[in-house]
Amino acid sequence: MVVAYMKNDVHPMRVVLKAIFLFVAFNVFFALVEPPIGKITLYNSFVLGRLRFPYEEKPSFYFVGYSVPIYENFDAMFGSHVISKRKSADEYRLILLGDSSTWGFGLSPYETLSEQINRLDIQTCDGRHVRTYNLAYPYPYPVRDLLILKKAMEYQPDMIFWLITLSTLEPKPGEINIMVSNLESYRQLAKDYDLKPSRFSEFVQEPSFVEKTIVGQRKRLKSLALLQAFGVLWAATGIDNHESLEPEAAPPSSDVQSDIDYEGRTPEDASYLFDSLIMDVMSAAFKVNEDVPIILVNEPIFVANGENYLIRYNRFYPRWAYDEYRDFIVEWSKKQNLTFLDYWNAIPSEDFADQSFHRRLSGEKRFAELLAPEIRKLVCP
Numbered sequence: 001m002v003v004a005y006m007k008n009d010v011h012p013m014r015v016v017l018k019a020i021f022l023f024v025a026f027n028v029f030f031a032l033v034e035p036p037i038g039k040i041t042l043y044n045s046f047v048l049g050r051l052r053f054p055y056e057e058k059p060s061f062y063f064v065g066y067s068v069p070i071y072e073n074f075d076a077m078f079g080s081h082v083i084s085k086r087k088s089a090d091e092y093r094l095i096l097l098g099d100s101s102t103w104g105f106g107l108s109p110y111e112t113l114s115e116q117i118n119r120l121d122i123q124t125c126d127g128r129h130v131r132t133y134n135l136a137y138p139y140p141y142p143v144r145d146l147l148i149l150k151k152a153m154e155y156q157p158d159m160i161f162w163l164i165t166l167s168t169l170e171p172k173p174g175e176i177n178i179m180v181s182n183l184e185s186y187r188q189l190a191k192d193y194d195l196k197p198s199r200f201s202e203f204v205q206e207p208s209f210v211e212k213t214i215v216g217q218r219k220r221l222k223s224l225a226l227l228q229a230f231g232v233l234w235a236a237t238g239i240d241n242h243e244s245l246e247p248e249a250a251p252p253s254s255d256v257q258s259d260i261d262y263e264g265r266t267p268e269d270a271s272y273l274f275d276s277l278i279m280d281v282m283s284a285a286f287k288v289n290e291d292v293p294i295i296l297v298n299e300p301i302f303v304a305n306g307e308n309y310l311i312r313y314n315r316f317y318p319r320w321a322y323d324e325y326r327d328f329i330v331e332w333s334k335k336q337n338l339t340f341l342d343y344w345n346a347i348p349s350e351d352f353a354d355q356s357f358h359r360r361l362s363g364e365k366r367f368a369e370l371l372a373p374e375i376r377k378l379v380c381p
Contacts, residue, residue, distance in 0.1 A: 031212035037221070038075030041084075042228050047235040049082030051109040052134040054227055056241060065242035066233040068226045071137065071144070072181035074151045076224055080231065083133045087156050092128040092379055095135050095152055097145045098163035101299060101357040102136035104364070108244040109134075111361050116368035117375070125380040133157075140168040142281045144178045146288075147185055153289050159378065160294040161371075162285065165301065165357060166317065166325040169277040170263075180207070193284035248360060251350040254306030256314060262321040273321065274328055286338065295378065296333055296340045298326070300347040300367060302355050315355040339378075346370055 043049045054067040054077070062068050070076045078084050087093060096102050096114050104112030114134035122130040135148055145168075149160065179186045183206065189195065210216050234240050260266060265273055286294055301322070302314040312318045326344065333340035351363030359367065 027213035027215055030214045030217070031209055034212060036075055037224060038073035038077075039079060040228075041076065041079035042231050043080045044082065044085050047231040049085060050080050050231075050234060050240055051082055051115065052103055052112065052240065053077050053137050054080055054230075054240065055103065055138055057138070061242040062226060062230075064245070065239060066230040066237065067240045068223045068230065070223055070227055071178065072220050073224065074147070074182060074185075076227060078151060078155070080227060081133070081135070083135070083152075083155050090128050092124050092130045093155070093157045093159075094130050094132045094375065094379075095157045095160045096132060096163065097149060097160060098136040098299065099140040099165075099168065099357070100136070100138035101359060102163045103134065103138055104136075104244075105138060105358050106243050106246065106249070106353050107361060107364065108238065109240050110238065111244075111364060113359075113364050113367055116364045117371060120368060120372050122372060122375055122379070130375060130379055136163070139172075139174060140165065140170075141172060141175050141178060142168055142278060142285075143175045143186070146189060146281055146285050147178065147182050149285055149294075150185065150189060150288050153292070157292055160292060161297050162294055163297045163299040164329075165299050166322060169279065169282065169325075169329075171276065171278050180205070183207075189284065193287055194280070195284060196278075196280050249353050251360075252302065252352060252355045254304045254309070254349055256304045256306070256308045256312040256355065258308045258311055260311060260318045260320060262318050265321070267320045270320070270324055274324070277328075279332065283336065286336065293339070293378070295374075296329075296338055297371075298329065298340070298342040298344050299357060300343045300345070300359070300363070301357055302349055302352040303345050304355070305349065316357075341371075341374055343367070343370060 053070075055069050056062050056065050056067045057069075070080075083093075083095075094117070102113055109115070112134055114132040117130070117132040124130065135152055137144060137148070142164075145162065149162075152160075190197075207216070214221065239245065262273075301317065303309075304312065304314055310319070313322055322344075326342070330340065330342070347359065347363050347366055351360055351366055352358065353360050353363075
């Protein structure tokens with residue numbers, strides 16, 4: 001029997017050229033279409049939604065804390081969060097905005113302020129249950145908070161608590177990353193609310209065509225994939241950040257340094273400091289949706305009572321800067337006719353994890369109990 005063999009017509013060069021063509025075509029298509037891949041998520045369906053936005057500061061710990069920072073894509077941030085679940089009829093949604101102290105640096109997601117408030121089972125006059133959502137994110141960036149607030153309106157909040165401190169109101173170069181990653185949203189907010197150009201916004205540039213391709217987006221695409229993969233591990237363990245695995249630190253020392261410097265400024269620079277605050281961003285937040293009340297909360301800070309306590313409140317704030325800030329923000333809130341809650345010294349020093357803002361578990365419980373009466377009054381006037 002004669003067996004006939006077909007001639008092999010595969011040409012390696014053609015295969016290579018086709019592969020190159022398809023690779024280029026996919027990249028061009030991706031850059032032109034900019035598909036909303038952040039909306040593809042396993043959370044709140046196949047795996048449990050997260051109680052706070054995913055965050056890890058160092059890549060070496062991504063696989064320990066089952067988390068990866070994803071601030072470049074708000075769809076993915078919100079999609080991974082439990083707030084993206086459908087709102088129930090008996091739910092009153094209270095959102096917390098803020099920095100790492102509200103996000104819960106060093107705490108597990110179940111120990112944070114939002115969860116402590118939820119455990120108090122606060123109800124409205126009509127019987128709805130107040131459900132608090134943690135939409136804070138590490139570092140005090142008001143532009144980022146404004147963008148998060150705008151996005152949060154898609155999820156039917158009933159009230160916002162925005163926790164701030166002096167540092168929140170200062171422009172910072174790190175916000176460039178937020179602006180670039182959410183350029184269209186930022187420009188629309190700047191146009192709608194007449195935001196002043198930040199002294200850092202001049203460095204914000206439109207991403208190039210190459211930066212929009214799969215190759216240019218490879219780092220972000222990897223983060224999106226990791227976020228979904230880590231969802232299974234988060235749901236199984238309740239771990240969402242490696243810092244929460246560390247044993248609780250001892251209370252910080254009550255002694256502080258003797259210098260009066262604040263971010264390179266002295267009391268003679270006070271007027272310059274307060275002139276530089278980005279209050280237009282703060283004002284814009286209260287116009288995003290005037291049907292949803294925003295409560296401004298001056299968050300607790302560590303207050304030293306040891307050596308040099310008459311010079312500085314803590315390692316971060318000299319007394320002159322923080323005292324003038326409190327006078328400033330109280331007066332500004334009155335002029336804006338805003339509800340302002342001041343808890344700056346409401347938490348004892350032993351409830352803090354460091355000499356600035358980060359609270360221990362005991363501090364979160366105490367703060368939640370202090371906020372509870374105000375929340376009850378606001379949701380049931």
